[in-house]
Amino acid sequence: xxxxxxxxxxxxxxxxxxxWPALAARPYQDAPRASDLVAVDLKIxxxxxxxxxxxxxxxxxxxxxxxxxxxxxxxxxxxxKFSRVPVCKVVFKILIPGPDTGIVQVDxxxxxxxxxxIHMASSGPANxxxxxxxx
Amino acid sequence: xxxxxxxxxxxxxTPRSIDWIEILKVVAMPLVVTMVGLIINSSISERQxxxxxxxxxxxxxxxxxxADSDLRKDMFKSILDKFASAIPxxxxxxxxxxxxxxxxxxxxxxxxxxxxGPLFKHVRSEIPDVPxxxxxxxxxxxxxxxxxxxxxxxxxxDERQLTLVGDxxxxxxxxxxxxxRMDKAPAFLRFIxxxxxARKDLKPEDSVTQVCLSLRSGDNExxxxxxxxxxxxxxxxxxxxxxxxxxxxxxxxxxxxxxxxENKAYxxxxxxxxxxxxxxxxxxxTRLTHSERASVSxxxxxxxxxxxxxxxxxxSRASLKDKPYYDELEHDLLHKESKDDGSKQ
Numbered sequence: 001x002x003x004x005x006x007x008x009x010x011x012x013x014x015x016x017x018x019x020w021p022a023l024a025a026r027p028y029q030d031a032p033r034a035s036d037l038v039a040v041d042l043k044i045x046x047x048x049x050x051x052x053x054x055x056x057x058x059x060x061x062x063x064x065x066x067x068x069x070x071x072x073x074x075x076x077x078x079x080x081k082f083s084r085v086p087v088c089k090v091v092f093k094i095l096i097p098g099p100d101t102g103i104v105q106v107d108x109x110x111x112x113x114x115x116x117x118i119h120m121a122s123s124g125p126a127n128x129x130x131x132x133x134x135x
Numbered sequence: 136x137x138x139x140x141x142x143x144x145x146x147x148x149t150p151r152s153i154d155w156i157e158i159l160k161v162v163a164m165p166l167v168v169t170m171v172g173l174i175i176n177s178s179i180s181e182r183q184x185x186x187x188x189x190x191x192x193x194x195x196x197x198x199x200x201x202a203d204s205d206l207r208k209d210m211f212k213s214i215l216d217k218f219a220s221a222i223p224x225x226x227x228x229x230x231x232x233x234x235x236x237x238x239x240x241x242x243x244x245x246x247x248x249x250x251x252g253p254l255f256k257h258v259r260s261e262i263p264d265v266p267x268x269x270x271x272x273x274x275x276x277x278x279x280x281x282x283x284x285x286x287x288x289x290x291x292x293d294e295r296q297l298t299l300v301g302d303x304x305x306x307x308x309x310x311x312x313x314x315x316r317m318d319k320a321p322a323f324l325r326f327i328x329x330x331x332x333a334r335k336d337l338k339p340e341d342s343v344t345q346v347c348l349s350l351r352s353g354d355n356e357x358x359x360x361x362x363x364x365x366x367x368x369x370x371x372x373x374x375x376x377x378x379x380x381x382x383x384x385x386x387x388x389x390x391x392x393x394x395x396x397e398n399k400a401y402x403x404x405x406x407x408x409x410x411x412x413x414x415x416x417x418x419x420x421t422r423l424t425h426s427e428r429a430s431v432s433x434x435x436x437x438x439x440x441x442x443x444x445x446x447x448x449x450x451s452r453a454s455l456k457d458k459p460y461y462d463e464l465e466h467d468l469l470h471k472e473s474k475d476d477g478s479k480q
Contacts, residue, residue, distance in 0.1 A: 053399060059407075061368065063318060091318050093367050093377075095407060098399035100344075101367045101379055105318045 037084040040108060041115040042092070044078040046099055047122045051076040059093040062086065063105070087112070094120060094128060102128030207244065214241050218254065226261055228277045234258050235281060239288050246292045247299075247417055255289055255413035264372075286436075289412045293432050296417045297444055300430070304448025305330075305348050308434070311441040314369040314376065322366035322376075324443070332361070332394055347391035348447045352425055359391035360384070360423075363398065364431065364445055367407065375411040376441060378431050380404070382423060404429075412436055416446045417453055426450040426463050 042058060055073075058080045062068030066088035074080040074096070087108050094102035102120040114132060121127040214237045238258055242251055262282045266275040297306050307330055312323040325343045332345040345363045352358045361383035368377035383391070383401040390396055404421060416430035423429055428450050435442035450463070 055405070091368075093407075095367075095379065095405075097402060097405050098397070101321050101365050103317070103320055103367065 036087055038087055038108065038112055040082040040085045040111070042074075042078075042080040042082075043115050043117045044074055044080065044094055044096075044102075044120065045118070046078075046096060046120045049096075049098075049122075052078050053097045056094075056096040059095065060085065061091050061093070063089040063091060066090065092118070092128075094118065096120070098122075100127055104128045104130055106130065211241070211245060218257075226263070226267075228274075228281065231258070231262060231278070231281050234261070235285055235288070238285070242288050242292050246296065246415065250418045251292075252411075252413045252415075252419065255285065256411075259285055259413070286412050289415075290434055293412075293415050293434055293444075296415050297432065297434075297446060300416050300428075300446045300448040300452045303452055304350055304446060306444055306446045307346055307348065308442060308444045309343075309364065311366050311376070311443055312439065314366070314441060315439045317366075317369045322369070322441075324364060324366055326364075326445075332392065334394055346445070347386075347388075348445075349388070349391075350427060350447055350449065352427065352449060357388075358425060358427065359386045359388050360403075360447065361386060361391050361396060361398065361401070362429065362445060362447070364443065366441070366443070370409070371438065373409075373411065374436060375409045376433065376436075377407060378410050378443075379407045380421065380429065380431055382421070382429050385425065416444075416448075420446075420453060422450070428453050 040060075044052065044056075044058070046052065052074055054076075057071055057073050059071045060068060060082055066086055068086050068088070068090060070082055070085070072080050072082055074094070085108055089105065089107050092102075092104050092106060094104075096102075099120060099122050102118065104118055106116060111132065117131040118128055119131050120129075217237050218234070235258060238251070238254060241254065245251070259282070262278050262285070263275075266272065300306065307326055307328065309324050309326045313320075314322055316322075321342070323340070323342050326346050327343075330346040330348055331343050332347055333343045334341075337343070344365055345361060347359060347361055349357050349359045361381075363379075363381035365379040366376050367379050369375075370377075381398060381402065382404045383396075383398065384403045386396075386401060390401075403423060406421065410419075410431055410433050412433050414432060416432050419432075420428040420430035426449060428446075428448055430446045430448075432444045432446070433441060434444050
């Protein structure tokens with residue numbers, strides 16, 4: 001009788017112990033885990049522009065299998081922030097009224113926790129470059 | 136003798152003259168009245184006849200229009216019902232072929248009235264991009280042919296509408312290259328022709344993205360505007376490109392043609408949007424001031440290259456579903472009135 005009681009208790013503890021992580025993990029299985037999403041800060045400068053005009057914005061798109069898409073405004077100081085970006089390769093499209101569109105490809109994994117500094121020439125092709133060195 | 140001879144002669148002539156005058160007096164009035172009456176009568180009957188003819192013509196036209204409208208309504212309804220009706224084997228080649236025929240009928244008959252883009256996209260989404268399990272390459276080729284046919288219909292409608300808007304506006308085309316290398320830089324885009332705005336030291340690898348286009352608008356004055364077009368992204372799955380379109384306000388011709396023009400200072404619109412083969416200029420266009428429209432259409436698309444048509448046209452050439460805003464109408468009317476007053480003075 002005692003043996004049965006111990007067995008049931010053991011089984012219960014085992015089930016709870018074994019099942020808990022799976023139950024806890026279930027809500028995160030379909031979407032990227034919160035730890036996989038990082039905040040990305042950008043600092044954008046444009047040749048010949050002390051401050052950036054209103055309506056400046058930056059669009060983000062994930063590359064390959066990375067599902068990401070977002071648009072944020074750029075303030076007059078050239079600062080923009082994406083609050084939840086998956087750690088993968090992305091493309092930033094920088095749309096500033098006046099100059100050509102700047103396009104840069106960034107591997108977010110290499111810029112975790114740092115402000116990505118992008119400089120744009122006022123005209124010409126491939127006019128956006130990243131100034132940071134990768135981490 | 137002379138006096139004697141003259142007097143009776145005068146006496147004999149005068150009564151005869153008086154008679155004639157009297158007769159004329161008596162006859163003239165009724166004659167004139169009769170003639171005037173006849174002329175008025177003839178004029179009225181002629182006008183009535185003209186009005187009757189006009190009424191008959193208008194009536195016939197209205198009936199014809201009504202019959203045409205009823206026919207189109209029935210046709211539209213029956214074709215649209217077919218899209219909504221459920222068919223068990225939805226993605227078979229035969230079913231898709233029938234859907235494309237229906238879409239062709241709709242597109243060629245109603246492309247000016249309704250936005251068929253959603254239907255095109257719906258049919259396109261039903262055509263598989265990769266061979267389903269167990270399908271031979273020969274069978275899959277039939278699906279590919281359907282996709283090509285669908286895109287051909289869209290491009291034909293596009294070209295018809297470009298011809299229509301080009302009649303009273305202007306259409307310019309640009310070749311786009313490097314769609315497969317868009318993750319690092321905007322695609323190479325080059326307008327060719329007299330409208331282009333380019334630096335003197337232009338190299339073969341440089342894009343030419345700006346043009347100065349002119350339109351004789353409702354006020355009969357030429358309107359010159361600067362346009363700038365960039366292809367900033369490409370989605371091979373949906374076969375759409377992302378376009379950035381800049382349009383300036385109304386400019387003088389030297390300003391419009393100047394490479395030094397500061398675009399930001401004269402900006403009217405600067406928008407980015409996704410564009411596929413199923414967008415047509417009369418429906419998918421951007422409203423500009425002075426009752427004008429600008430549109431961008433994709434007329435050719437392959438994995439690496441595309442061709443884009445930029446149209447600048449008056450709003451009167453937009454689709455039948457496009458209604459002018461009240462402020463646009465007010466502006467046009469006031470502008471026309473002030474112009475008429477000016478010309479009178």
